[in-house]
Amino acid sequence: xxxxxxxxxxxxxxxxxxxxxxxxxxxxxxxxxxxxxxxxxxxxxxxxxxxxxxxxxxxxxxxxxxxxxxxxxxxxxxxxxxxxxxxxxxxxxxxxxxxxxxxxxxxxxxxxxxxxxxxxxxxxxxxxxxxxxxxxxxxxxxxxxxxxxxxxxxxxxxxxxxxxxxxxxxxxxxxxxxxxxxxxxxxxxxxxxxxxxxxxxxxxxxxxxxxxxxxxxxxxxxxxxxxxxxxxxxxxxxxxxxxxxxxxxxxxxxxxxxxxxxxxxxxxxxxxxxxxxxxxxxxxxxxxxxxxxxxxxxxxxxxxxxxxxxxxxxxxxxxxxxxxxxxxxxxxxxxxxxxxxxxxxxxxxxxxxxxxxxxxxxxxxxxxxxxxxxxxxxxxxxxxxxxxxxxxxxxxxxxxxxxxxxxxx
Amino acid sequence: xxxxxxxxxxxxxxxxxxxxxxxxxxxxxxxxxxxxxxxxxxxxxxxxxxxxxxxxxxxxxxxxxxxxxxxxxxxxxxxxxxxxxxxxxxxxxxxxxxxxxx
Numbered sequence: 083x084x085x086x087x088x089x090x091x092x093x094x095x096x097x098x099x100x101x102x103x104x105x106x107x108x109x110x111x112x113x114x115x116x117x118x119x120x121x122x123x124x125x126x127x128x129x130x131x132x133x134x135x136x137x138x139x140x141x142x143x144x145x146x147x148x149x150x151x152x153x154x155x156x157x158x159x160x161x162x163x164x165x166x167x168x169x170x171x172x173x174x175x176x177x178x179x180x181x182x183x184x185x186x187x188x189x190x191x192x193x194x195x196x197x198x199x200x201x202x203x204x205x206x207x208x209x210x211x212x213x214x215x216x217x218x219x220x221x222x223x224x225x226x227x228x229x230x231x232x233x234x235x236x237x238x239x240x241x242x243x244x245x246x247x248x249x250x251x252x253x254x255x256x257x258x259x260x261x262x263x264x265x266x267x268x269x270x271x272x273x274x275x276x277x278x279x280x281x282x283x284x285x286x287x288x289x290x291x292x293x294x295x296x297x298x299x300x301x302x303x304x305x306x307x308x309x310x311x312x313x314x315x316x317x318x319x320x321x322x323x324x325x326x327x328x329x330x331x332x333x334x335x336x337x338x339x340x341x342x343x344x345x346x347x348x349x350x351x352x353x354x355x356x357x358x359x360x361x362x363x364x365x366x367x368x369x370x371x372x373x374x375x376x377x378x379x380x381x382x383x384x385x386x387x388x389x390x391x392x393x394x395x396x397x398x399x400x401x402x403x404x405x406x407x408x409x410x411x412x413x414x415x416x417x418x419x420x421x422x423x424x425x426x427x428x429x430x431x432x433x434x435x436x437x438x439x440x441x442x443x444x445x446x447x448x449x450x451x452x453x454x455x456x457x458x459x460x461x462x463x464x465x466x467x468x469x470x471x472x473x474x475x476x477x478x479x480x481x482x483x484x485x486x487x488x489x490x491x
Numbered sequence: 492x493x494x495x496x497x498x499x500x501x502x503x504x505x506x507x508x509x510x511x512x513x514x515x516x517x518x519x520x521x522x523x524x525x526x527x528x529x530x531x532x533x534x535x536x537x538x539x540x541x542x543x544x545x546x547x548x549x550x551x552x553x554x555x556x557x558x559x560x561x562x563x564x565x566x567x568x569x570x571x572x573x574x575x576x577x578x579x580x581x582x583x584x585x586x587x588x589x590x591x592x593x
Contacts, residue, residue, distance in 0.1 A: 125572075143571075403556065403557055410555070410556045453540075453544070453554075453555030454546050457555070458546070
């Protein structure tokens with residue numbers, strides 16, 4: 083019986099396993115995860131779950147019977163040490179070998195750590211897993227003042243959640259606005275206003291020099307010499323792709339595992355998808371690695387079909403959301419450079435859609451509390467054609483009329 | 492006991508349009524798909540977002556917040572992150588009134 087192994091039992095791996103069965107694959111499907119839990123949804127970990135309003139069971143992507151009914155074997159709490167490509171076998175921690183016909187690497191990423199003094203002090207946290215979220219939740223319950231280091235999406239969400247839980251929050255961000263690299267100065271300033279209005283003490287243009295304390299974090303010291311007393315600190319400094327499982331397998335690694343538009347690595351039988359995969363994007367004609375929820379679902383499914391020989395070029399317009407306070411922020415597009423920002427709606431009211439244009443084309447867009455319009459922008463981004471900026475800015479122009487009709491499949 | 496509640500004039504909702512109404516303080520969305528009306532809970536089963544603010548393409552509604560999709564005829568989930576089906580309600584037109592069984 084043919085065996086498909088999936089290394090990584092999170093969103094991407096679970097999506098791939100479900101798709102294999104939907105597509106009628108009746109061989110063995112083995113889903114291996116290093117964490118002890120069934121695949122769960124990570125977005126709540128920085129929001130509803132962190133705030134304490136959501137039981138863990140609600141984060142499960144599928145109930146246990148889903149896997150049972152579909153004969154998807156789950157091997158949880160199981161670390162895969164390496165992939166033996168010539169023998170087509172996984173080597174598991176403890177020495178067990180698992181033979182496969184093809185394997186999907188969906189190991190995601192791990193939080194980036196920098197050599198900052200005191201980073202390992204108790205009371206300094208980062209967030210990736212439910213175990214991490216539980217530790218932060220316990221610290222939040224003790225109250226006091228928190229320092230958030232890095233106002234990217236995770237940092238910004240954690241800052242918002244902690245304010246909603248009544249903590250004092252000081253946030254430190256080296257760029258001149260939160261989310262600066264993703265959104266630029268103009269829209270970043272809107273997010274800055276959002277956090278200031280909710281009482282975050284935002285320190286911009288400064289960075290952490292050290293975490294200090296005796297036996298536990300007591301203060302954060304910045305490069306500009308600020309000393310911020312605190313009860314806990316959370317850092318969100320991005321992730322790095324978890325590629326080490328294929329380190330000896332001859333798989334090309336460059337900012338993640340390099341795959342083509344069918345999720346194939348350079349080694350036959352080895353596929354990759356999700357946060358770990360640096361995939362060639364046919365619409366942009368360049369490789370990219372994204373860390374979005376939607377990509378986990380869609381690329382996991384695309385990889386599964388590809389493993390069954392039914393692959394289609396994976397050409398999704400990448401998209402993600404971030405909920406902070408009452409703001410539903412959504413971003414779509416390809417993170418390219420831009421030369422013009424066009425706004426439809428109101429920045430001060432935080433209800434708008436902003437388009438990032440390069441040479442007249444919409445490369446990406448961000449929306450706050452304007453999800454319907456953002457969705458209508460996806461075909462415009464995918465079409466890669468010049469659009470009249472005055473139409474983009476005019477809320478009376480239906481965005482659905484601006485993209486050329488999609489070719490029938 | 493279930494009863495039919497008048498929520499709008501039938502001609503006030505154009506085809507392809509959704510409106511949000513309230514029945515017993517519960518937000519309900521009513522959609523007109525080519526002259527056929529459908530009623531369903533306005534609040535997405537994933538998180539607290541109004542589906543009437545979302546996108547309607549034929550009988551598929553997409554939540555504006557996280558793009559979960561539902562079939563408004565049956566309430567079935569068509570796309571995550573929602574996993575729980577949407578509650579749907581019978582609709583009828585009485586004279587010029589649009590009524591939802593609630």
